[in-house]
Amino acid sequence: MNQPLEADTTARRAILDRLNTRTISAPPLPDVDPSQVITYDDPVQEFLDKLSLVGGEATFVDAAPQAEEVLRQIPVFREAKRVVSVFPEAVPGTMSTDGIDDPHAFATIDWMIARGEFMVAENGAIWIDGNTLPHRVLLFIAQYLAIIVSQSQIVSNMHQAYDRIENYDGRYGVFVSGPSKTADIEQSLVLGAHGCRKLQVIIVRD
Template identity: 60%
Template sequence: MLKKTPATTTSRQAVLDRLTGKQVIGPGLPTIEHDRMVHFDDPVEKFIEVLSTVGGQAHLVDDAQQIAQILSDIPVYANAKRVVSLVPEAIPGSLDVATIDDPHALASVDWTIAKGEFAVAENGAIWVEGATMPHRVLLFIAQYLAIVVSRSDLVHNLHEGYARIGTPKSPFGVFVSGPSKTADIEQSLVLGAHGCRTLQVFLTP
């Protein structure tokens, strides 16, 4: 009877160590010709248009009172039991996430109200900085999502957007554009399949 030899990872580790210790100089980044990048006469109008095409809805508001009024007119918000607001100065929440350590406890959140750093007219996306998120899952696990972002923090294209990001403030950040959607099954578009059912964006001054 052959005696089994214990598995060893010595050779594999040696290869990985050599790869880790090898310095590879990659090609430089291309030079961006900013005058050739897409620009819009009215980036706010373009953002609203593009967001609509991907299933989101934008609202131009002047103050927090208007945000509260618009949300209160939405039945699924008026009837919501668990609302997490990361913009408490604009919208009060009913759930204090500071008291929650386990993200699984957020599985029944109805609404998340998040803060956007800036928006992109080109594709209707909003950059949400991870440093503003106590639990990153809040953007994806809530039934409905609202994002508050200043229209003065609106850029024309993604090149400008990535220049705004620079070195991220935290290990996590994400562009959000429209509600969750999929058309994998019979090529029928379904909203809210894997995340929020609707996205409301409030463009403040």
């Protein structure tokens, strides 16, 4: 019987160590001319258009606590048993993350309620501050995702977005758009293949 070959970890480690000792010079990043990047007269409407294009939905409310009323109009939220919320003053959760160290414990979450820091008009993305998340996997493992964000917190493009987070010192942060989708199999679009099946954005007027 043929025995499986064991990876030569010593050789692999030696190669990686040699690569780490090499200094590779790279050209500096180009300076961005602000007058040449795209901006919008109505960035909120552009955000709504782009979000719809990628399969997300948005609803406006006058105050964050009204977000729960919006979600309760969605049948899969009304039927949800396991809801994790990092914005409990807007939407209370039914499952606490206290004392849970193993991310696998969240495998059966129905909804995740997240707090968005700001929106990006050109691609319909929202920046999530990882400091608000007890576990980063919560954004991606839940069946459905709702993000609550302020209407005034919006930028036109990713250049402005990166300027905004240039000095971000959190342990983790991510731009989220969605829902998750893939068309790898037979070029047939499937939603929710690698993450949430639905993204509901709730925009608080201010």
